[in-house]
Amino acid sequence: MTATLAANIGLLIIRLVVGLTFVGHGAQKLFGWFGGAGVSNTGEWLESIGIKPGGKIWAIICGLFEFVGGIFFAAGFLTPVGAALIVIIMIDAIISVHGKNGFWLTEGGCEYNIVLIAITVGVALTGPGDYVLSFF
Template identity: 80%
Template sequence: MADIGLLIIRLVIGLTFVGHGAQKLFGWFGGTGISKTGEWLESIGIKPGGTIWAILAGLFELVGGLLFAAGVFTPIGAGLIVIIMIDAILSVHGRNGYWLTNNGFEYNFVLIAVVVGVAMIGPGEYVLFQNL
């Protein structure tokens, strides 16, 4: 049952990050795509090169989510997700305090804890490729 639990956690969180990356990179799932995401990043003070940061954020989310969901190089996937969540805390949510009700970093912090925990435990038995 633990392996099924790890699979559920990896799929839900990993595929959610894949979706977020696709929103930024391709404008899928109601996303804004690279140029609009870059404009937004510059509007919150991430200058210069909002477009480059949008691409990097999208790639970290997409690749990190794929690795995490597949259980392949799980610590690397988790690391990419942690970097994005720390960035979200530092650039957007941290100044609002902890609680999500105030647009705080509560949710980012929970995601960091989950992906680090899974990376430390291991991906479980149900992975795309064994021994990676």
């Protein structure tokens, strides 16, 4: 296997796993799929942690950023846009939930959020590789 082929397959694997995971998280918030809470319950939770007013509106925005960002990232279509949407959500998660708990995930910290930011920014800067959906 050539280095170029291996890099393209590696980027595809990263994009699919990270991107489709975010699609799933967005679907949990927007549609209640995959055991998710849906817009109403996610909105109530957001308000319970101090994101007021408009918890439902923020649930929709978060869900859309995750869902659309994940689709773009996984497809390798508008990869920097998809990465930016994911990064925005992860920064929000750090600020509103995980940051106060320190770094380590075992303490509810922001470790995983930072890893996801690094992955998405790294792929956005490197490029999505050759195996992408292209509409042009």
